[in-house]
Amino acid sequence: MNLRAFTTWKVGGPAEWFAEPGDQAELIALAAWAHGQGLALRCIGAGSNLLIADAGVPGLTLCNRRLQGSRLEAQSGLVEAEAGEPMPTLARKAARLGLSGLEWAVGIPGTVGGAVVMNAGAQGGCTADWLASVRLLDPANPGAPFELPGHELDFAYRHSRLQAESWIVLSATFQLDAGHDPTSVTALTSANLHSRTSTQPYQQPSCGSVFRNPEPQKAGQLIEALGLKGLQIGEAQVSPIHANFIVNTGQASAADIAALIQEVQGRVMASHGIALHPEVKRLGFEPGR
């Protein structure tokens, strides 16, 4: 199965083995099978923060897009969501019930699992602020899912300890703030989406911001100051709209994108003396995630 269609950048080669489990039981059975076969296991969500190598990915790749569903309690603010539930869907559902907390998540085109792993955030909010606990699976011990509280995930800016573990997120529980007026929560949610779609290139394939911000600096501002908007390698281009986005203008390869990332890093280092670190995760380039 070619993984191109499973990423928002629309690049990447084939998975050696591929499956889209429909529920947690199916996912656990697939993990047990991979474990029995001695295959490496990789889990992806909406592929909105992923650069997948042109040569593809060895082992079993599981895509969680079909693992959807959520249970929201209007009174208590507790929200339990499957790993594949899209964050914008969850944000909209919460807003309709007057649950505040996820208004920032509406413009993040990823899943709940990906948001937990990445500690996704925007507009002053992030996953860590609202995550109560997470249900996990260790592929090396697929018979025993377990739960961890959010405070044990070592959350930091776009970081969680899950980025260094091979654990799979099965579901997550959020504690939101109940009792708000659904109309105002919905209005703020919509306003957040509008402010993002009007300043970022949502119409072209991308993975959002490529580089972490080297606080207190903004990666986009450093890149723009060097006049790199529009810089192109193959069909990968530094977005003319937002300098921290690299867009696929047509048939870009992962190699084009990787080369452009390196070129931008080199120029920012040479001019500003600052090392830019990619936020985007790579699959198939080297051992590990």
Ligand code: FAD
């Ligand atoms: P993927 O990209 O599929 O995977 C990301 C990482 O998580 C990979 O290492 C993958 O192996 C791992 N992973 C995914 N699911 C699981 C799971 N169930 N169990 C274990 N590991 C898993 N991000 C922000 O933080 N803020 C933004 O404002 C933002 N804006 C964006 C705008 C655009 C237009 C785009 C395309 C992306 C943007 N992103 C943003 C990046 C991206 O949407 C987030 O990082 C998102 O949380 C990734 O979720 P995903 O489901 O797509 O994960």
